[in-house]
Amino acid sequence: MAEQNFLNWLAEDIAAARVALLYAIEERDRLLYVESKNLQNQYMEKVGKEEEEVLKEELEAEIDARKAELLQAAVNRRETIDSAKIEQQLAEFRKQLLDDLAEKDLSSSAASQLRTEEKEELQALYQDILRGFHPKMHPDITEAEKELYERALSAYERQNLAEMRLLHDMLFDTDGLIRQIVLLKKIGEALAASGQMETAAAEAPVKKAEAHDYTLAARLFSFYQWTEEEAAAEELRKRLYEERHQIEGEIEQLRQSFPFSAEEMLRDPEKTEEYHLELKLRRRNAEEKRKMLAEKISRLTEEAANGT
Numbered sequence: 001m002a003e004q005n006f007l008n009w010l011a012e013d014i015a016a017a018r019v020a021l022l023y024a025i026e027e028r029d030r031l032l033y034v035e036s037k038n039l040q041n042q043y044m045e046k047v048g049k050e051e052e053e054v055l056k057e058e059l060e061a062e063i064d065a066r067k068a069e070l071l072q073a074a075v076n077r078r079e080t081i082d083s084a085k086i087e088q089q090l091a092e093f094r095k096q097l098l099d100d101l102a103e104k105d106l107s108s109s110a111a112s113q114l115r116t117e118e119k120e121e122l123q124a125l126y127q128d129i130l131r132g133f134h135p136k137m138h139p140d141i142t143e144a145e146k147e148l149y150e151r152a153l154s155a156y157e158r159q160n161l162a163e164m165r166l167l168h169d170m171l172f173d174t175d176g177l178i179r180q181i182v183l184l185k186k187i188g189e190a191l192a193a194s195g196q197m198e199t200a201a202a203e204a205p206v207k208k209a210e211a212h213d214y215t216l217a218a219r220l221f222s223f224y225q226w227t228e229e230e231a232a233a234e235e236l237r238k239r240l241y242e243e244r245h246q247i248e249g250e251i252e253q254l255r256q257s258f259p260f261s262a263e264e265m266l267r268d269p270e271k272t273e274e275y276h277l278e279l280k281l282r283r284r285n286a287e288e289k290r291k292m293l294a295e296k297i298s299r300l301t302e303e304a305a306n307g308t
Contacts, residue, residue, distance in 0.1 A: 010233040017240035024247040031254050039259035054279050057286040064293040066093050071300040081304045125168045126156045
């Protein structure tokens with residue numbers, strides 16, 4: 001009897017962990033596919049176009065500086081300037097600069113490519129969900145199941161195998177624990193939206209469901225020899241928590257990278273104006289640098305031609 005209760009506790013914690021993981025995935029994808037694009041559009045509208053012009057001017061200044069270095073080296077060695085060779089070196093240098101800029105651009109995130117067997121698994125899971133929960137074939141499914149079905153369609157479009165696995169587990173959860181937690185959240189959100197309950201109170205049932213701590217229970221049952229079923233359940237529970245921790249790490253990294261790193265500046269008109277002034281200063285400095293380098297390049301070219 002005690003062993004069965006322990007299994008039930010593990011099952012409840014696994015159900016709550018799956019829900020929490022799904023919410024973490026949703027938060028990450030919202031930041032990645034919605035908020036990120038919105039912020040990028042705001043950034044381009046407010047400062048992005050001006051910044052692009054400044055970056056272009058600064059890049060050309062670096063290339064001019066590199067050209068001056070190559071010419072100076074030829075003059076120092078009293079060599080005839082090989083214009084074709086220098087232009088080739090400059091082209092390679094330009095490419096390297098552009099590659100470096102592309103690596104620093106954290107605004108894009110290419111989806112990882114699935115292996116053949118992973119694509120097959122994704123397709124199989126997707127077909128299971130279609131057969132089992134398509135609203136037209138199963139008009140009696142709950143709103144929670146319909147919502148999870150829609151999320152599965154989205155996961156399939158994005159080729160997100162990890163999320164599809166989670167959604168498949170949730171939809172085919174025979175104990176119904178996950179659907180109960182999802183429904184609790186939906187009810188709480190509805191009450192909060194109608195003003196009948198504070199948001200914090202509305203979230204309480206879900207937070208309670210996610211807050212199970214089975215450490216003490218595990219200690220109490222430590223003198224029992226774990227069955228294969230118990231061990232498998234505990235392994236699944238740990239994996240779900242690890243995956244959630246990983247997703248939360250990705251969320252934190254996203255929030256610290258572009259365009260989220262520019263969010264504070266975009267929301268504050270004074271800080272936006274300060275950045276405009278900074279860009280103007282950078283552009284002026286780059287233009288002055290290019291002007292001086294142009295004079296130096298002209299002088300070095302003349303020296304090399306005269307053999308001095």
